[in-house]
Amino acid sequence: MTKIINDHRGHLERCIVHHYVSQLKNGTLQNWIHSLTRLKHTKDLALINYIHATRRYNEANFLSLLPDTFSHQSLSSLSLCGYTLIGPHAFSKCKNLKTLKLINIFISQASVLSGFLAAFPFLEVILLTVNFLTPHGVLKIDNNSLTFLQLSFPNDIDRMEVYATCLNILDIDCRFINAMRDNFILVAPNIQEEKNIWHELLGSNFDDMRRSGCLSVSVDITDPKEMGILKEVLLRYWTKLVMELEIFFKKNKATREKGETSASNKTHEKPFPKTGLCFYNERLYNFDG
Known part of the structure; x- marks a missing residue:
């Protein structure tokens, strides 16, 4: 691995x-990260800890790295899988990161995760699949740069607060939160409506165990980029699930000239698959036909 990194010419995208x-533990990973970020200017870095299922809680999986390990300006996306996080030391001064993915991560409690995420003020995308060693607690996410948030927690927390003025897509497994109306606070003008779907779902009981979550999005259907993101989210995470879908239609960003059509309107391409998407309920807001 070290030879491959050293022999590679040029920079790395991913x-x-x-x-x-x-x-x-022996510093090899630290050296690889240093070479990949400082020398190869890698933009998208994913680290996957190979651990046996029975050893996931082992202290050996603590992600203990030097301060500023991930602070190089070239690194914009970081994915971590299979670690126990003990603090944000290796993530100090990470103003460069735009995307953070924490997958199969163990962390002591929700409040520690809140402090951890606060160290990344300019994140635009957050994906969390986190196990809390101490259940319950309060998770707070306050980020005005955030546009995409995906959350999945297998155990309960007492309260969750999300403050994100630019949030356009919220993908959340709501089973992790206790079924009380006031336990979930969402301040996201782009997707929150007067009759918010989350408040209803948190007080509901579901007999159909296939139903696995809810998706709320804000999208301009005339914008090919935004529609592409929505398509990717649905195809990647939701094709095998029964879900609630809430869509808030944004006003067109720019008025088209008479006779002009959307760049995404291609007769040979179907935007979504015919099968695989099953919606328990749909809510459409601000739809003008």
Whole structure:
């Protein structure tokens, strides 16, 4: 691995590193990250800790790295999988990061995760699949740069607060939160309506165990980029689930000339698959036909 990194010429757009715990402890992983960020200017870095299922709670999986490990200006996307996080030390001064993915991560409690996320003021995309070693607690996410948020927690927390003025897509597994109306606070003008779907769902009981979550999005259907993102989210996460779907239609960003059509209106391309998407309920806001 070290030879491959050293022999590579030029910069890297993306790199995925699978490693063993021993390479984390002896400094090998630290050296790889340094080379990949400082020398190869990698933009998208994913680190995957190879651990046996029975050893996930082992202290050996603590992600202990030097301060400012991920602060290089070239690094904009970071994905971590299979670690126990003990603090934000390695993530200090990470104003460069726009995307953060924490997958199969163990962390002590919700409040620690709140402080951890606060160290990333300019994140636009957050994906969290996190196990709390101590259940319950309060999770707070306050980020005015955030546009995409995906949350999945297998255990309960007492309260969750999300403050994100630019949030356009919220993808959340609402089973993790106690069924009380006031336990989920969402301040996101782009997707929150007077009759918010989350308040209803938090007090509901579902007999159909296939139903796995809810998706709320704000989208301009004339914008090919936004429609592409929505399509990717649906195809990647929701094709095998029964879900609630809430769509808030944004006003067109620019008025088209008479006779002009959307760039995404292609007769040979179907925007979404015919099968695989099943909606328990749909809510459409601000739809003008």
